[in-house]
Amino acid sequence: MANGALISVSNLAKIYANGVGTIPVLQKVNLKIFPGEMVAVMGPSGSGKSTLLFILGLFLHPTRGSYHLAGEDVLKLDRTAQAEFRRRRVGFVFQSCDLLENSTVYENLEFPLIYAGVDRRERPARILAALEQVNLEHRIHHASNHLSGGERQRVAVARALVNQPQVILADEPTGQLDRSHSHLIMDHFAEIVKKAETAVVVVTHDPEIAGRCTRVCSLDDGILYEG
């Protein structure tokens, strides 16, 4: 149990089993993240960065190891509590920046609020605030199918922010963005982590983005190294 660490992961391993054999993706991951930290995770393609983020978001159960969030052993949670965890404590930006198709930007951002039981009258203000952070308030009622790649990515970021989570897990959130928008998003992340109790984990291939984080880790051969 970490003293004051928001995220505390030790000896985490993930071995995928498919029909043919087993793929040991994560071998030994130890990671402590404190409130106010912004951690970049780098590493070659296929090294297991997304896998690690999925485990942190409780989308995937690790094969071994422990994971505590704010002192709580979150691997022991049942399905309902896991859902509760996902909607109250983490905001996730998927690598493929998935949006709900056939829905507007507003509806995409509304779902996390619906599941979190936010009052209907409160929602528009919160959705607008989240969109303002990514400069997309003018697209609020656009169909998600008609957005550009970068716009989709920014909506995905806004959606991760809308519930004001404790931990933001972002899988290449700036992959399709130009420099100024990438920095805009990193600015917001920096602003968010300054508020106490919040941490951001960013997977990125961009050294410039990694340079804006408080810490950089890299994954190689299933082992997470600092620096």
Next chain:
Amino acid sequence: MRLDDLLRVSVRQVLRHRRRYLGVVLAIALGVAGFMLVMTMSRDFKKNFNRDLNLIGGATIIRMYFEDLPDHRPQWFRTETLAGLRRIPGVTDASLVALAGSARTNWRTRQYYFSLLGVDDSFWEVRGLWPLKGQLFHDADVEARKREVVLGTELARRIFGSQEVEGRYMEIDHDLYRVSGLLGGITDSSLANSAFIPLTTAQDRVSGISLPNRLYLRVLTWDDVDRVVAAVPAAVSAHQSADLLRVEVSWEALKRVKHVAWWVEFFIYLALSATLILGGFGIWNVMMAAVRSRTREIGLKKAMGAEDRDILAQFLSEALCLSVGSAILGVALGRLAMEVMGYFIGSSPPLDLFLICLALGLLFAVFLGVGAGLYPSIQASRMEVVSAIRYE
């Protein structure tokens, strides 16, 4: 997830994919409309069919008479008895008849024999008869004891050699009667060979005619016959002795009519059930396909914090929106069809039956929606986040 959110999201989803659901919606709507139509209109339909059926022998006419036994006082039907019989539920009309087995008239030196019936004004309606020429007498004529006679076609031909008999006069039992009309409708040979005068006139003027000891009941549909027959003795004995009462129904014809009607109804219901079952499979199929094609959506929603039961509720309520929406559409269509059909067969659709149909339709839709949507919804709710996200 709150109920209003759930409904809003589901309705939105169904409306956005309306083209995918169109076939299913139409199948269920038409099935429901058909069911409704058959349920509400079948009585009216039978009534109409039944009227036409007289042609085949009047399966729903009940004949009653008092038997003439030598050592008994002759009996006849009293007015109160007639009124009592009319009040039996399912009886639409009743008619009182007196019969003279043989009457005689002279025309141009020849004599003609025929049966003479004293009948009231309900007789025509009860027996399904209408004027071929001229007119049949009405209650006012009976009331006024007029000397008018309606002739069967065969009798008219025999006496006058033509059908143009209206306004002629003929002599019956020393009185002159004006021929008011010629009897139409499908009549058997005995009716075609008879003459009909108002019952009142007959009682006053014709010697040898019986007391009004025959009575015909017209029943709404063949389904009512048994019940009415069972109720007759009590209705009669409430006002007079029913000892010599005889009741006749052409049971064989009735049985056949019922048989045919049962099969027709059975096939209609069978066809409609098939439609509805297909609709149910349609929902099941559409929902299964939806779960598969919306895997990413499910994963995303779970990643956004949806619980299993939120996903279950969403898919189930989409299925319900589909089935209930279809049923409401079906009820509306059915109502419309009822009005149209009511207009054509000249009856007004019964409101209480319509309301029952509405309730049944909605209940059925809920069963259909839950029945067909439950399994796909459970499948959707059990999906793991990552497999859903990585699914292509």
